[in-house]
Each structure stands twice: as C-alpha cells, then as structure tokens.
Amino acid sequence: MHRLKKRIHDRKELENIELAHESRDVRKFYRHVNKKRKGFAPESSMCKDENGELLTDKQGVLRRWNRHFRQLLCTDQHSGAEPARSQDRHELCEPPTVGEVGRALSRLKNNKAAGDDSISAEMIKAGGDELVAR
Structure with a gap:
C-alpha cells in the first residue's frame, strides 16, 4: 500500500515537472527538479554546550544559542581595529x-528576495x- 502511494506521488511530481517545462516556467521547473534531486534532508536540532555535552531537548538548545550569542555580541573587549571616523569616510570615496x-x-537580478527595506x-x-x- 505504501509503495503504491509513493509511486502515485512520484508520478504526480513528474507530471508537475513536465507541465512546468512545457509551459516554459523555468523557476517552477527547477524548483521541482531540485526538490526531487536533493530528496528529503532531515534537520538536526541538537548542539553541544560549553563542556562538550550534547543537548537534545529544544529548550536546552535554545538556551545554549542564547548564551552563545550573548557572549558573542555583548563583549566589552575591543577588536583590534577601530572603525573609520565619519570625517575619514567622506574623504575616502x-x-x-x-x-x-x-x-x-x-x-x-529579478525574482530575488527584497532587502530589509x-x-x-x-x-x-x-x-x-x-x-x-x-
């Protein structure tokens, strides 16, 4: 029963690919082809904590990422390079x-994602x- 449903699903996907190709809808065609070619890729929702222990629960992983980015972004240490002063920037270009x-x-290029604005x-x-x- 499962194999039959999989075959039917695969046939429908191939029909969609053929339809996109015949209608010259290039974006849709390649989206379907790449989806079929790459297949299913499960995502991992695990990471390691500071001690190297594996965190598997969702809340633990979220807390770890929170700590990681707080350490990364909220440091009082200065990186060796100073940012250019506003006066200097106007003179550079x-x-x-x-x-x-x-x-x-x-x-x-058209059909690309819009920016922050x-x-x-x-x-x-x-x-x-x-x-x-x-």
Missing part, C-alpha cells in the same frame, strides 16, 4: 555618478531615470 548608479541598477529589484528598476537621478 566620492559619491557615485549617475552613470554608475544606472549601470548598477541595470545589473540587478522590502523594496524588490523590480520596484527599483521601475523607478527609471528619475530614481537614477536621485
């Missing part, structure tokens, strides 16, 4: 020219020359 901005915008590449490109001039 000139603002980009309109041509450089236009070339950079034309090289942006939630502005996608398509929206930036749609701004046209008015956006480049700013």
Whole structure:
C-alpha cells in the first residue's frame, strides 16, 4: 500500500515537472527538479554546550544559542581595529555618478528576495531615470 502511494506521488511530481517545462516556467521547473534531486534532508536540532555535552531537548538548545550569542555580541573587549571616523569616510570615496548608479541598477537580478527595506529589484528598476537621478 505504501509503495503504491509513493509511486502515485512520484508520478504526480513528474507530471508537475513536465507541465512546468512545457509551459516554459523555468523557476517552477527547477524548483521541482531540485526538490526531487536533493530528496528529503532531515534537520538536526541538537548542539553541544560549553563542556562538550550534547543537548537534545529544544529548550536546552535554545538556551545554549542564547548564551552563545550573548557572549558573542555583548563583549566589552575591543577588536583590534577601530572603525573609520565619519570625517575619514567622506574623504575616502566620492559619491557615485549617475552613470554608475544606472549601470548598477541595470545589473540587478529579478525574482530575488527584497532587502530589509522590502523594496524588490523590480520596484527599483521601475523607478527609471528619475530614481537614477536621485
């Protein structure tokens, strides 16, 4: 019974791949192909604590990551390099020219995730020359 259901599921997946290929939907096609090719990969929810002991329970793992990032981000130690002063940063480089901005915008790839500001590449490109001039 299980094998029959697996075969039916596999056939449906192959039909979806063929349909995406025939309709020339490249993104959907490769998404299905890669999903099929890579198969199922279980994720591990374990880590080691400071003493090397294996933590398997979810709360213990979360507490360990919390401690790790607190140690990493909340240290009073200074790294050897000092950040550049704001005066120095202005002297290091000139603002980009309109041509450089236009070339950079034309090289942006479509269908990529938006940044922290939630502005996608398509929206930036749609701004046209008015956006480049700013």
